[in-house]
Amino acid sequence: MTTRLPVPRIALTPGEPAGIGPDLCIQLAQQDLPCEIIVIASPQLLEERAGQLGLPLQITEFDSAMPATAQTAGRLTVLPVELAEPVRCGQLNAANSRYVLKTITKATKGCMDAVFDAMVTGPVHKGIINDAGLPFSGHTEFIAGITGGHPVMMLATPGLRVALATTHLPLSEVSQAITHTRLRTVIRILDHELRSRFGIAHPKILVCGLNPHAGENGHLGREEIDIIEPVLDTFRKQGLNLHGPLPADTLFTEKYLATADAVLAMYHDQGLPVLKHMGFGQAVNITLGLPIIRTSVDHGTALDLAGSGKADLGSLQFALQTALTMATQ
Ligand SMILES: NC(=O)C1=CN([C@@H]2O[C@H](COP(=O)(O)OP(=O)(O)OC[C@H]3O[C@@H](n4cnc5c(N)ncnc54)[C@H](O)[C@@H]3O)[C@@H](O)[C@H]2O)C=CC1
Numbered sequence: 001m002t003t004r005l006p007v008p009r010i011a012l013t014p015g016e017p018a019g020i021g022p023d024l025c026i027q028l029a030q031q032d033l034p035c036e037i038i039v040i041a042s043p044q045l046l047e048e049r050a051g052q053l054g055l056p057l058q059i060t061e062f063d064s065a066m067p068a069t070a071q072t073a074g075r076l077t078v079l080p081v082e083l084a085e086p087v088r089c090g091q092l093n094a095a096n097s098r099y100v101l102k103t104i105t106k107a108t109k110g111c112m113d114a115v116f117d118a119m120v121t122g123p124v125h126k127g128i129i130n131d132a133g134l135p136f137s138g139h140t141e142f143i144a145g146i147t148g149g150h151p152v153m154m155l156a157t158p159g160l161r162v163a164l165a166t167t168h169l170p171l172s173e174v175s176q177a178i179t180h181t182r183l184r185t186v187i188r189i190l191d192h193e194l195r196s197r198f199g200i201a202h203p204k205i206l207v208c209g210l211n212p213h214a215g216e217n218g219h220l221g222r223e224e225i226d227i228i229e230p231v232l233d234t235f236r237k238q239g240l241n242l243h244g245p246l247p248a249d250t251l252f253t254e255k256y257l258a259t260a261d262a263v264l265a266m267y268h269d270q271g272l273p274v275l276k277h278m279g280f281g282q283a284v285n286i287t288l289g290l291p292i293i294r295t296s297v298d299h300g301t302a303l304d305l306a307g308s309g310k311a312d313l314g315s316l317q318f319a320l321q322t323a324l325t326m327a328t329q
């Protein structure tokens, strides 16, 4: 006799209601999937957007007492959250910012309470949330504020994983933020999760310097000598397979990347442009260091495409697949 495994239940937040997040959820709902998707959003918003896109959508309200059933094409299970004001495609409205944070909070708490096996997030507009007077720098930090843990942002596309030592910081604050403590924490989490979540027995991690040419022996900055090198040395003595600090411009070449399992970049725009150049639309953003599974798309709100039917589903599909793999391994 065979026992059927339970169907994974994945929470999906569409993010900014005026962006392409709702479109992507509706496009995703046109497929049969091997998991249950619970979209946490306004049902009215989803119905209106489905109408604009000319796609069929039958909504059922989420009931956590019911067993999870696999997603079937044209249907969507929704955990309702009410918008403050009606949405116009492409037009940001700070009145709906609390709604956005509420959807992410519900997904996060649902994962903490084991109602959901993982959460996948659509893109939010950080600026409009701040315009509403709400402190927010990104899902990564916001979710960790609820769950605890030190979040480590890692984006992955076939052939490249890039993790970040710092996340959403003005460039002028990055140097100050590269401390022994932070680097130790980030490297420990990255190494541990490459092993535990991605099945890599002895991950080889390439670590970028902060400065041009990794500081050119101290002539172009001292963070490599004073901070990065000592932290790497300590971990190497413990057996971690760390290389660097390497100049970021040479590290991101085939010779170095061919045998690497991940790159640790010091800041957002040191690592992510390379990854997006290589795999935009086929990449996933994974938050390591949390007690829950959270993945996300590699793109932003694309306000210019909301309601047009031109949004590419690739990254959301990859984010969902990654969350499923992580939840079922
Ligand atoms: N996961 C998240 O919540 C993320 C949110 N953002 C936010 O998005 C907002 C806008 O950021 P931008 O830099 O303009 O980046 P963006 O990714 O929204 O747009 C950049 C370009 O890519 C296109 N594009 C994006 N996603 C697409 C898709 N799925 N299919 C086809 N074309 C697509 C857009 O039309 C635009 O031309 C910002 O407020 C930023 O904070 C940015 C990245 C990730």
Ligand SMILES: NCC(=O)COP(=O)(O)O
Pocket: 137, 138, 139, 140, 141, 272, 285, 296
């Ligand atoms: N560039 C990635 C990004 O900004 C996504 O951030 P988050 O909202 O996932 O923290």
